[in-house]
Amino acid sequence: MLQLYGVAGETLHESRVTKFTDPMSPTDQITIRRAINGDEDALRAIWTQHAPRIDAVVRRLVGDPDLAADVAQEVWIQIFRALPGYRGDSQFSTWTHRIAVNRTLNALRSLRRLGKTEVEIEEHTVMVEHDGDRTMLMHTIDEAVAKLSPGARAVFVLHDIEGYTHEEIAAELGITSGGSKSQLFKARAKLRRLLAHLVDVPSNKELEDDVASHS
Amino acid sequence: MSHLTPERLAALVDDTLTPIESAHVTTCAACTAELAAQRKLSRLAAAASSSFGPPSSKFDALVPRLRAEGMIDGADRRATYMRWAVRIAASLGFIVAGAAAGRMTVGAPLLSLGTSTAPTGLSNVATKTTGFKSQDEAIQVMMSSQQAYQNAAAFLAAQDTSQHFNGLNTDAYRTRLAALDEMAAATRTGLYRAPQDPLLNQYYLAFQTAREQTLLQLQVSLPSKQRLGRY
Numbered sequence: 418m419l420q421l422y423g424v425a426g427e428t429l430h431e432s433r434v435t436k437f438t439d440p441m442s443p444t445d446q447i448t449i450r451r452a453i454n455g456d457e458d459a460l461r462a463i464w465t466q467h468a469p470r471i472d473a474v475v476r477r478l479v480g481d482p483d484l485a486a487d488v489a490q491e492v493w494i495q496i497f498r499a500l501p502g503y504r505g506d507s508q509f510s511t512w513t514h515r516i517a518v519n520r521t522l523n524a525l526r527s528l529r530r531l532g533k534t535e536v537e538i539e540e541h542t543v544m545v546e547h548d549g550d551r552t553m554l555m556h557t558i559d560e561a562v563a564k565l566s567p568g569a570r571a572v573f574v575l576h577d578i579e580g581y582t583h584e585e586i587a588a589e590l591g592i593t594s595g596g597s598k599s600q601l602f603k604a605r606a607k608l609r610r611l612l613a614h615l616v617d618v619p620s621n622k623e624l625e626d627d628v629a630s631h632s
Numbered sequence: 633m634s635h636l637t638p639e640r641l642a643a644l645v646d647d648t649l650t651p652i653e654s655a656h657v658t659t660c661a662a663c664t665a666e667l668a669a670q671r672k673l674s675r676l677a678a679a680a681s682s683s684f685g686p687p688s689s690k691f692d693a694l695v696p697r698l699r700a701e702g703m704i705d706g707a708d709r710r711a712t713y714m715r716w717a718v719r720i721a722a723s724l725g726f727i728v729a730g731a732a733a734g735r736m737t738v739g740a741p742l743l744s745l746g747t748s749t750a751p752t753g754l755s756n757v758a759t760k761t762t763g764f765k766s767q768d769e770a771i772q773v774m775m776s777s778q779q780a781y782q783n784a785a786a787f788l789a790a791q792d793t794s795q796h797f798n799g800l801n802t803d804a805y806r807t808r809l810a811a812l813d814e815m816a817a818a819t820r821t822g823l824y825r826a827p828q829d830p831l832l833n834q835y836y837l838a839f840q841t842a843r844e845q846t847l848l849q850l851q852v853s854l855p856s857k858q859r860l861g862r863y
Contacts, residue, residue, distance in 0.1 A: 447827075447836070454705075455704050455705040456837065457698075457704045458840070459837065460691075460698065462840070464687075464689075464691045465691070468689060468691075469684035469685070469686070469687055470684050471687075472687040473683075473685060476685070476688055477680075482688070486689065489687070490690075490694060492689075493689050493691075493694055494697055494698070494701075497698060497703050498703070555679075556685070558677065559680070559685075578681045579681060580678075580681065602640075603642075604642075605642035605645065605670060605673060606639050606642045608673055609642070609669055609673055612676075615676065616669040616672040616673045617669055
């Protein structure tokens, strides 16, 4: 049987993706082998298992939902094309994630969207229902991230959401580590304004006033 | 010292305050609040990494390109599974029909398959299998019988309003899932020993596909406010 677990090999970026996925089960190995052999159901099974996470990182990097759908399609074609080259040196989810990030950044470069690192951001805040719904909360954050400039968005998504280091981001984007940091801090500062209603921590005095007004 | 800039406050999520900055922040409520807000934003961003919406891509939209690039087999495997399922069902049907016919010809009651009379029906089937003159003839009979079985099943599905053809209840789907899991486990064990066996491969994937479909059917059969956690 094809051995898909490896012990040595290239250094791979192990981002936060590895924290949320189990080690590859024997079922995964069988499914991957079927997919390499052209089995449609196995390909579908891989897509079903990994598309939510892969498409989420594509969507966050791209910003525009319609464009993200097109890029995600291309990302999946590339993943399936590359499948025979998967040697099992890293977790499958990490491997697919790396392809997704690379292909998405390439797509953005070809669209010249990463060239513009600083553009004005709409300063109105992104509203959210205060219903404690985590999905709604994350949707709001994604909407705010989509309002960043492409370069700042890429750095923020890769560093603060996906867990890349500045050195890794610099290599991916072809910028310096210092440039990555500068972009990140500007992105954070702008997101802090966009998401003020979510991140503002009331001061002690405000809390006291609030208690007094309700007593 | 003046207030910290927004970019510096953003950097302090990762960096350490200098002694001068620290002295300022401890006495400045505005900078303290800004720093707290930045740290909260960082926590929210980290939490977002495990939050996904529905996929942007659609697998069915990928299929034509995958097929065009030769990444999907030319054969329609779903159709293959269906043919296998029909063949198995047809075989079982003929065994049962043969057994019933055998029992009727010897005057035995149809529904009481006691140990003393069951071999008669089965031997009747065995006797019939020797009646073919060639493999081609047997295959032809099997194919026409298969077609007849499919036609009958289609007719019953269209006419019969009982639960057999109009959806099962939740318990039935749970039973089916448990059975499919057992069958998948058995074929998976077989695949470890014979990974290239095409028949085991087809059965394994057929069970997985059937399992997914059954899970969907089970989800639909549940009351609208109830969500499937386990079965």
